[in-house]
Amino acid sequence: xxxxxxxxxxxxxxxxxxxxxxxxxxxxxxxxxxxxxxxxxxxxxxxxxxxxxxxxxxxxxxxxxxxxxxxxxxxxxxxxxxxxxxxxxxxxxxxxxxxxxxxxxxxxxxxxxxxxxxxxxxxxxxxxxxxxxxxxxxxxxxxxxxxxxxxxxxxxxxxxxxxxxxxxxxxxxxxxxxx
Amino acid sequence: xxxxxxxxxxxxxxxxxxxxxxxxxxxxxxxxxxxxxxxxxxxxxxxxxxxxxxxxxxxxxxxxxxxxxxxxxxxxxxxxxxxxxxxxxxxxxxxxxxxxxxxxxxxxxxxxxxxxxxxxxxxxxxxxxxxxxxxxxxxxxxxxxxxxxxxxxxxxxxxxxxxxxxxxxxxxxxxxxxxxxxxxxxxxxxxxxxxxxxxxxxxxxxxxxxxxxxxxxxxxxxxxxxxxxxxxxxxxxxxxxxxxxxxxxxxxxxxxxxxxxxxxxxxxxxxxxxxxxxxxxxxxxxxxxxxxxxxxxxxxxxxxxxxxxxxxxxxxxxxxxxxxxxxxxxxxxxxxxxxxxxxxxxxxxxxxxxxxxxxxxxxxxxxxxxxxxxxxxxxxxxxxxxxxxxxxxxxxxxxxxxxxxxxxxxxxxxxxxxxxxxxxxxxxxxxxxxxxxxxxxxxxxxxxxxxxxxx
Numbered sequence: 001x002x003x004x005x006x007x008x009x010x011x012x013x014x015x016x017x018x019x020x021x022x023x024x025x026x027x028x029x030x031x032x033x034x035x036x037x038x039x040x041x042x043x044x045x046x047x048x049x050x051x052x053x054x055x056x057x058x059x060x061x062x063x064x065x066x067x068x069x070x071x072x073x074x075x076x077x078x079x080x081x082x083x084x085x086x087x088x089x090x091x092x093x094x095x096x097x098x099x100x101x102x103x104x105x106x107x108x109x110x111x112x113x114x115x116x117x118x119x120x121x122x123x124x125x126x127x128x129x130x131x132x133x134x135x136x137x138x139x140x141x142x143x144x145x146x147x148x149x150x151x152x153x154x155x156x157x158x159x160x161x162x163x164x165x166x167x168x169x170x171x172x173x174x175x176x177x178x179x
Numbered sequence: 180x181x182x183x184x185x186x187x188x189x190x191x192x193x194x195x196x197x198x199x200x201x202x203x204x205x206x207x208x209x210x211x212x213x214x215x216x217x218x219x220x221x222x223x224x225x226x227x228x229x230x231x232x233x234x235x236x237x238x239x240x241x242x243x244x245x246x247x248x249x250x251x252x253x254x255x256x257x258x259x260x261x262x263x264x265x266x267x268x269x270x271x272x273x274x275x276x277x278x279x280x281x282x283x284x285x286x287x288x289x290x291x292x293x294x295x296x297x298x299x300x301x302x303x304x305x306x307x308x309x310x311x312x313x314x315x316x317x318x319x320x321x322x323x324x325x326x327x328x329x330x331x332x333x334x335x336x337x338x339x340x341x342x343x344x345x346x347x348x349x350x351x352x353x354x355x356x357x358x359x360x361x362x363x364x365x366x367x368x369x370x371x372x373x374x375x376x377x378x379x380x381x382x383x384x385x386x387x388x389x390x391x392x393x394x395x396x397x398x399x400x401x402x403x404x405x406x407x408x409x410x411x412x413x414x415x416x417x418x419x420x421x422x423x424x425x426x427x428x429x430x431x432x433x434x435x436x437x438x439x440x441x442x443x444x445x446x447x448x449x450x451x452x453x454x455x456x457x458x459x460x461x462x463x464x465x466x467x468x469x470x471x472x473x474x475x476x477x478x479x480x481x482x483x484x485x486x487x488x489x490x491x492x493x494x495x496x497x498x499x500x501x502x503x504x505x506x507x508x509x510x511x512x513x514x515x516x517x518x519x520x521x522x523x524x525x526x527x528x529x530x531x532x533x534x535x536x537x538x539x540x541x542x543x544x545x546x547x548x549x550x551x552x553x554x555x556x557x558x559x560x561x562x563x564x565x566x567x568x569x570x571x572x573x574x575x576x577x578x579x580x581x582x583x584x585x586x587x588x589x590x591x592x593x594x595x596x597x598x599x600x601x602x603x604x605x606x607x608x609x610x611x612x613x614x615x616x617x618x619x620x621x622x623x624x625x626x627x628x629x630x631x632x633x634x
Contacts, residue, residue: 015211018208022203022207023204027196027198027200028194030196031194031195047198047203048203048206051203055211060514067509074474114191117190136188147561147562147563148561148563
């Protein structure tokens with residue numbers, strides 16, 4: 001079934017098309033969800049909620065079929081962010097001091113598997129991980145991130161720098177051990 | 180963006196992780212099936228109201244009336260006169276055509292005794308008139324001057340008229356054993372009974388009766404229950420506390436449209452014979468609105484293209500080609516149907532009066548409002564859509580006091596009372612929290628249709 005037909009089927013509430021869409025995109029969306037949620041079970045819940053939201057709103061999807069994947073990714077990220085927001089009940093005072101970011105970042109190309117990197121990213125504290133994911137992988141601006149985490153833009157920058165620093169240290173550590 | 184970030188992005192861009200899609204699908208399908216089966220709340224409330232109305236209607240119509248006839252020998256004697264007097268028949272039928280209240284006649288023996296005594300009294304009066312009439316006829320018969328000088332018709336008519344009144348009154352006396360209260364209201368007898376003093380009845384003052392003019396009322400209380408279902412249009416009163424939030428206010432106004440409300444209610448009325456009444460009960464209101472937003476995403480892509488222009492020494496321009504990062508901005512409409520449901524506890528006072536064939540009730544009061552459920556999305560203070568189910572810092576759970584007012588028009592249809600009520604409701608207090616930058620209230624104006632059950 002082509003993507004266009006899948007979309008039409010889902011718009012008509014056709015269960016076969018809906019299942020087909022889940023089969024096709026679940027592994028991709030699970031990877032997106034897994035970046036935000038440390039726990040597999042939580043990540044699974046997120047994509048389940050995301051798919052429900054996708055089927056609820058697919059009537060409003062009027063772009064070209066190629067944009068579907070990005071649209072679904074956006075919904076999955078929004079669902080994950082909403083879930084994460086619930087965990088930030090108390091307003092933490094975030095660091096606004098920008099740390100010197102001119103340190104050299106390790107060269108990971110061809111040296112690390114994606115699983116290894118994901119494992120390292122997942123070890124970051126929640127808020128650091130979220131900012132890193134949003135900025136580096138999902139292309140959010142600091143302004144957007146700041147709104148999402150209810151902090152100032154400078155805090156978002158500071159969090160990103162700290163996240164990168166932690167990652168760099170961990171990667172160098174792994175590299176040293178390997179040698 | 181540095182090489183490190185770029186490498187990370189490339190790694191994760193199209194990453195897929197293994198997942199048991201069958202298990203995932205079964206969970207999704209389960210939720211989708213539940214969603215498909217989910218009906219709007221008013222789909223449940225409307226049939227409940229309908230069923231309750233049918234049940235009440237059936238109960239009212241199944242009620243049998245037991246008539247206890249008093250043991251008064253004089254009245255039994257008078258029955259013969261009534262039966263023999265064909266001239267009274269029309270009046271009698273006319274009289275029977277009016278509703279008489281068959282109210283609790285069996286539980287008041289003292290009242291029956293009083294009625295019996297009064298019946299004796301007026302029978303005596305009737306006997307005196309009969310005697311006078313007979314004497315008059317006898318006198319006329321004894322001393323006829325000529326054939327043409329028989330009893331003057333007017334004299335006999337006068338006597339007959341007096342007699343008619345007594346017989347009708349006597350007949351009413353029988354009916355009075357069934358009830359002392361007669362209904363003059365266009366709304367059926369159970370609703371607005373009026374006491375007819377016997378001196379008026381016995382003097383034959385039935386003109387008032389037939390013209391439906393209440394003669395005299397006594398103090399009493401009547402109870403009734405109203406079941407209603409309605410529709411209303413809603414104006415949202417949304418204001419900022421400071422001008423700093425004007426753009427946020429505009430965003431909320433432009434993304435939230437088409438407000439309407441449905442409501443249903445069960446109310447208990449306690450009405451005094453003077454016309455004043457007090458009402459309380461439970462109202463359910465659901466306000467529906469459409470949240471319309473534009474969602475967007477930036478997609479990063481790498482295309483082949485011109486990456487640099489170089490001006491040569493001879494003035495020509497050379498182009499360097501290579502991979503070029505482009506950002507594709509995709510937008511789509513997002514429409515979500517929000518609903519806000521409230522439970523209200525009203526305390527209303529009002530006045531009942533009759534105009535021609537309808538009864539009117541003007542009422543106003545206050546209601547205490549509690550939020551039952553808020554569902555959907557609105558724009559949050561940060562400029563992003565927020566979920567009403569999880570965002571607990573915008574709308575209060577107890578939304579305070581509202582002013583309510585209405586004009587109920589009651590129509591009798593057979594023995595049932597139905598009503599139509601144009602009504603308004605306005606929140607006297609904000610339904611939003613104090614620390615939320617906007618103040619929100621609703622003004623509802625709509626119409627209710629309902630059924631009244633009188634006890």
